[in-house]
Amino acid sequence: MNLANHSVRVLQRAATVALLGFAASVAADPSDSVEGRIYDATEMKTVIGPVNIYAAEGVEALREGDAERAVPLLQQGLKRAQGDRDFVIGLSNLCAAYVLLNEFNTALTYCDRALEMRPKFWRGLNNRALAYLGINDLPRAKADIDRAFELAPQSLNLKKTQAIYDRMANPVEPLIIIDDTEMTRP
Numbered sequence: 001m002n003l004a005n006h007s008v009r010v011l012q013r014a015a016t017v018a019l020l021g022f023a024a025s026v027a028a029d030p031s032d033s034v035e036g037r038i039y040d041a042t043e044m045k046t047v048i049g050p051v052n053i054y055a056a057e058g059v060e061a062l063r064e065g066d067a068e069r070a071v072p073l074l075q076q077g078l079k080r081a082q083g084d085r086d087f088v089i090g091l092s093n094l095c096a097a098y099v100l101l102n103e104f105n106t107a108l109t110y111c112d113r114a115l116e117m118r119p120k121f122w123r124g125l126n127n128r129a130l131a132y133l134g135i136n137d138l139p140r141a142k143a144d145i146d147r148a149f150e151l152a153p154q155s156l157n158l159k160k161t162q163a164i165y166d167r168m169a170n171p172v173e174p175l176i177i178i179d180d181t182e183m184t185r186p
Helices: 003-018 053-063 067-079 083-100 104-117 122-134 138-151 156-169
Strands: none
Touching (some): 053 067, 083 104, 083 122, 122 156
């Protein structure tokens, strides 16, 4: 296994743990009003708990590591976000999903949008650092990690992201390399 492939797998595993931050306290989109809209039975859901079921299901899919399922749910949840705070969290979660899909440039777009709206959002900084690690932009990743630690110094998620950065910035070379390509069997 080469170091680059190992780093991507470590990044994906850690990203599943280090990315989430969606508060499921968002309300339905005003366009969901009964007036003037025909509801399909497949759209109707009884909700006890989070009002924005799409966002909640998207976060659950992220927790399960199923980013392909999470993206469309999070996009729907983003449309139903109530207020800037929930919108920023939704953008950050989409960033997280795209990191898991190894679509790092798309992830950066979502994180950048979130951080434009809320520059001190440490989870967004953490997610963007993971995206930077995915494209091997170590200086920008380190800057986001350091800034996030200023905001949330005790975060276990940030400590995991820092560990990924450390492994990528200072890879350990094997002390012994076994080359058995020239061995022949009798």
